Amino acid sequence: MKRTLISSIVAVLASTVLLGLVYPLAVTGIVQVIPTREVVLAEATHVGDARYFQPRPSQTDYSADATAFSNRGPNSSSAKYFYLEQIAAYRAMNDGAEPPMDAVTTSASGVDPDISHENAVIQARRIARVRSLPEAEVLALVGDDGHVNTTKLNEALDR
Amino acid sequence: MAWVQLIVFCAVLLAIVPLLGGYIARVFTYEARRPQTWKQYAVSLITFSVLSWLFLYLVLRARMPWDLSFNTTSSFVTNTNWQYYAGETTLTGFIQMVGLAVQNFVSAAVGLVVAIVLIRGIAGRPLGNFFEDLTRAVVRILLPISFVGALILASQGVVQSLDLPVASQEIIKVLGTNGGGFFNVNSAMPFENPNGLTNVLEMLAMLAIPASLTFTYGRMVGSARQGWTIFGVMFAIFLAGVVVVYLAELQATPAQQAAGLTGANLEGKELRFGTGGSALWTVVTTATSTGAVNAAFESLTGIGGLVPMVNLAFGESIFGGVGTGLYTMLLYVLLAVFIGGLMVGRTPEFLGKKLEGREIKLIVLALLVTPLAVLVTTSIAISTDYGQASIYAAGPQGFSESLYAYMSQANNNGSAFAGYTGVTFADLLGGLTMLIGRFAPIVLTLAVAGALATKRVAPAGLGTMRTDTPTFAGLITATVVIVGALTFLPALLLGPVVQGLTTQLF
Incomplete structure (x- = not known):
């Protein structure tokens, strides 16, 4: 023992x-x-600014220091109202365009920098209009991949 | 695209199994300098675990109140890694490094050596020595793989610094089927799991040892087919789970549909993993008893959330935790032999050893103690105000949260419907559940090993039931499914099944 x-x-x-x-x-x-490799997170800097690509909704205001899930359940009625608000905000910003799923659902980490290609194309049209740029120029930044990194896109826009 | 990924993933796993499984068999085939009986082995294991518990409790008290320390200490010493705290805000990098990550290694090693002892018992060999086995498990298996793995993860962008020692902890979190995230959102955080490649590597790390141990078992009992039979059972149930979660998560949830949305449910998921990478992870992490997540389980569809619970209902035997998965499955195998023996009216024999009353009692006890713990604790939690204080969501989801919490803790998984919050009552009941779900089956498994080790081997005759055939694989599968279903079906119907069937919102 x-x-x-x-x-x-x-x-x-x-x-x-x-x-x-x-x-x-x-x-x-x-x-x-x-x-x-460098890891790029979503940033809150340009959220709400129509001249930049908007990342997905975040439960934590894009905080990398205190992460949390939204824990919105599949049959939650408060989730429905959250989605309705997000849809209305997206339409208002993007000339009435219907949002793809990723644009109105919160990511898991709250700092997911990626958005779907479909979402990026809709936003590229808006950005071209607001910045008075040729649409093709902004769409060229988006490329053809299934998803694109908003933080990197926004850096490219500033160059 | 997702299907191609799945096939490649499975092919890589199949390549790992004989390599790592053969290596583990070599590591544990040696003569112990101080051989122990099963009781001495159990006493050593418990003494080591108690001291680990006391040490970690004191370390965590630097940043946690007593009740949360009790839960978290129990959580990491039992290889559960249930987290009622948020790593990056509650703890410092240093405490995670010298406290939690150390238990990530040694708790995995403890599970591994128990499986090895059961294999030795079945093979009729001396049981070995706990401390010698523990050292080999850490120094020859877990540490070298983690060291290389941590560097690969770091090269891909997983953070590693004195303030944020993430990569070194991330790799053993998955390799040791622990699952406790450095960050609150676990492997959804880009700093833990930055891209598709790290996602695949981390999933392979979770499966590597539990899957390979089936080969180790075949090698050590001298029949590769015995090992592959068990692997086949695990693999089939695993694949079924992957398909169900993937198809379920391609749908929008009732709440999303009510808002007019269509397409795959992306609430609580990361786009770099997508539906495929999240669905596969969800099954890998709950089939193995890891519990790390790369998506929010509470936000899965009803059926998508049902599959993790079914994996828990099967007692974490579908690959399962490091060591714990194999020994749980071997207990199911022995039970299947007993049931098969009864059906054909012969004395049940396994690899030439007669299974008698004492072993069967121990086996049944070992397989039932965890489900019993789940059902009793869940009942207490949902029927008292103390327990209901933890519930976040309304409707059946609130019940699912409670059931999931106690299934996950009793089976030492650690994943969660994370809306369920820690209060003193939940800390204590959950901590106790983890300790029972860990150490009761371990001691009973060691006792089974002790009983089998000394039995004489009778030569196989014409009437011997073969245990390496597809028929027997079917019998094992039926045993696992029937025991799990009989125990948990009513509870599962009240939670995730209801949610999967209704479009009503709560």
């Missing part, structure tokens, strides 16, 4: 040092010197 207790104490302490300190610090060290 005494041997078991001592072995257990040693195991807890050794695993804390090895797995809780040595391992993560070694990974952190190596990550400093290997190439890593």
